[in-house]
Amino acid sequence: MLVLGIESTCDETAAAIVEDGSKVLSNVIFSQAELHNQFKGVIPELACRKHLDVIIPVIDQALKEAGCTLDDIDVIAAARGPGLIGALLIGLNTAKALALALQKPFVGVNHLEGHLYASMMPKMPQNFPCLGVILSGGHTALVHVEAIRKYRILATTVDDAIGEAFDKVASLLDLPYPGGPFIENLAKDGNPYKYSFKAGQVKKNPLDFSFSGLKTSVMYAIKGQNALKDAPSNLSEIEKKDIAASFQRTAFSDIVNKTLLATDHHSYHGLIFGGGVCGNQALKKMFEEAFPNTPQFWPALGMASDNAAMIAGLAYHQFLLQNQQDSFFLKALPKIPNLI
Numbered sequence: 001m002l003v004l005g006i007e008s009t010c011d012e013t014a015a016a017i018v019e020d021g022s023k024v025l026s027n028v029i030f031s032q033a034e035l036h037n038q039f040k041g042v043i044p045e046l047a048c049r050k051h052l053d054v055i056i057p058v059i060d061q062a063l064k065e066a067g068c069t070l071d072d073i074d075v076i077a078a079a080r081g082p083g084l085i086g087a088l089l090i091g092l093n094t095a096k097a098l099a100l101a102l103q104k105p106f107v108g109v110n111h112l113e114g115h116l117y118a119s120m121m122p123k124m125p126q127n128f129p130c131l132g133v134i135l136s137g138g139h140t141a142l143v144h145v146e147a148i149r150k151y152r153i154l155a156t157t158v159d160d161a162i163g164e165a166f167d168k169v170a171s172l173l174d175l176p177y178p179g180g181p182f183i184e185n186l187a188k189d190g191n192p193y194k195y196s197f198k199a200g201q202v203k204k205n206p207l208d209f210s211f212s213g214l215k216t217s218v219m220y221a222i223k224g225q226n227a228l229k230d231a232p233s234n235l236s237e238i239e240k241k242d243i244a245a246s247f248q249r250t251a252f253s254d255i256v257n258k259t260l261l262a263t264d265h266h267s268y269h270g271l272i273f274g275g276g277v278c279g280n281q282a283l284k285k286m287f288e289e290a291f292p293n294t295p296q297f298w299p300a301l302g303m304a305s306d307n308a309a310m311i312a313g314l315a316y317h318q319f320l321l322q323n324q325q326d327s328f329f330l331k332a333l334p335k336i337p338n339l340i
Helices: 033-037 044-066 085-102 111-120 162-172 180-187 212-229 237-265 281-290 309-322
Strands: 002-007 012-019 023-031 075-081 106-110 130-135 140-147 150-156 271-274
Touching: 002 044, 002 085, 002 309, 012 044, 012 309, 023 044, 023 309, 033 044, 044 085, 075 085, 075 111, 075 309, 085 106, 106 111, 106 309, 111 130, 111 140, 111 271, 111 309, 130 237, 140 237, 150 237, 162 180, 162 212, 162 237, 180 237, 180 281, 212 237, 237 281
Parallel strands: 002 075, 075 106, 130 271
Antiparallel strands: 002 012, 012 023, 130 140, 140 150
16 A cells, blocks of 8 residues: 655655655655754744645655656545644645545544554564653653554643754754754763753653753853844854863763653553654663663664655555545644543
């Protein structure tokens, strides 16, 4: 079964062709990073305009690389949320229009489920339940994964997502957007223990995350008492490296420690990682050291950040499990309180 997947939840316009849920025939991603870099973050209106400009060429390129036509496609899928409402509507309505015109089944996919599935595409866990760790620009969550399409959120962030915190710290250090890869590169030569930053703790749920206070601590370390006056920083390159390394270690240590706490409360057969932050090699090393005997499923190269292959792959299973297509009246959901 060939599935055409479309992803447009934020600032990547993507289309992919996946066979039987796992064989990626094409995975085309148009990134808007250069467009939004001047603003140090995503401007929703600009993102939507660019989605409109490139979504059809991106789909055409995905079909070309896969060596097939729209007539060969069995199911057409798109991310329905969470994400920016305007961006979601462009991808979702494009998928609906194609499915209606071609009389193909249509499936709307949860973007967060897609991130978890991306790590399971090459090789499925042998046993469940597993603990899902979602770390991206817009989301931070620990998820009880009973099986594909059977999830329960254990914890989330009460303020900034981990990727958002990386972007804000990168902006403070005058690094380009998106900031994650630049922070990671800068941190390689820094002292991760130079600054004693702390991540926030949430009393109501010890597993929940809070990164706004950590971000504020970094801001004061960079700008001192003039932080609220938007004063320029006068940091040396060595100081920038130390701040990046200390921030990264603090943020990732908080994630590792709360994952350890979650595994103390329940026996899991593996860890499944999803989201763009999971491409960070320092994070991967920390988890491998903390969980040496636990199977870990990480997204392959190019599959950590937003992409359409994860949407198409998951849609294959969703279509088979539902035994029917989704309604063309399916709504885009900017926020999804639960994964299902």
